[in-house]
Amino acid sequence: MVEFYRVRVRTKGNTDVIDITQHVADAVEKSNKKDGIAVVFVPGSTAAITTIEYEPNLVKDIKNIMEKLVPSNIEYLHHKTWGDDNGSSHIRASIVKPSLTVPFQNKELLLGTWQQIVLMDFDTREREREIIIQIIGE
Ligand code: ZN
Numbered sequence: 001m002v003e004f005y006r007v008r009v010r011t012k013g014n015t016d017v018i019d020i021t022q023h024v025a026d027a028v029e030k031s032n033k034k035d036g037i038a039v040v041f042v043p044g045s046t047a048a049i050t051t052i053e054y055e056p057n058l059v060k061d062i063k064n065i066m067e068k069l070v071p072s073n074i075e076y077l078h079h080k081t082w083g084d085d086n087g088s089s090h091i092r093a094s095i096v097k098p099s100l101t102v103p104f105q106n107k108e109l110l111l112g113t114w115q116q117i118v119l120m121d122f123d124t125r126e127r128e129r130e131i132i133i134q135i136i137g138e
Pocket of ligand 1: 078082084085086087090
């Protein structure tokens with residue numbers, strides 16, 4: 001059987017990077033599964049889930065490089081569709097992707113020592129995000 005958890009996280013938007021590793025570890029701990037996979041998913045087309053080494057300078061590097069890769073100050077046709085300003089947010093989110101699968105064994109996430117699970121919110125405003133964590137295993 002699949003177990004299902006929801007977590008709410010407040011973000012500042014604008015490539016806000018938030019460490020959600022503990023939320024995923026807690027879901028694995030609460031579940032009745034010992035070995036399996038945790039699927040972490042963020043609904044929404046301007047946020048993403050990935051892993052990084054969560055340290056302040058690398059978080060700044062991510063913001064800087066995202067601005068170079070997918071600039072926010074160029075013209076996006078999307079802005080004509082709804083009159084919004086988040087064309088770069090959608091493209092950044094689609095590149096990083098909305099979900100991640102992490103294996104666990106004996107209730108321990110099999111992450112590297114310097115590898116944290118993060119939510120990246122690329123929207124141009126503050127948001128409250130819901131993160132879905134599914135635990136599959138035995
Ligand atoms: Zn939009």
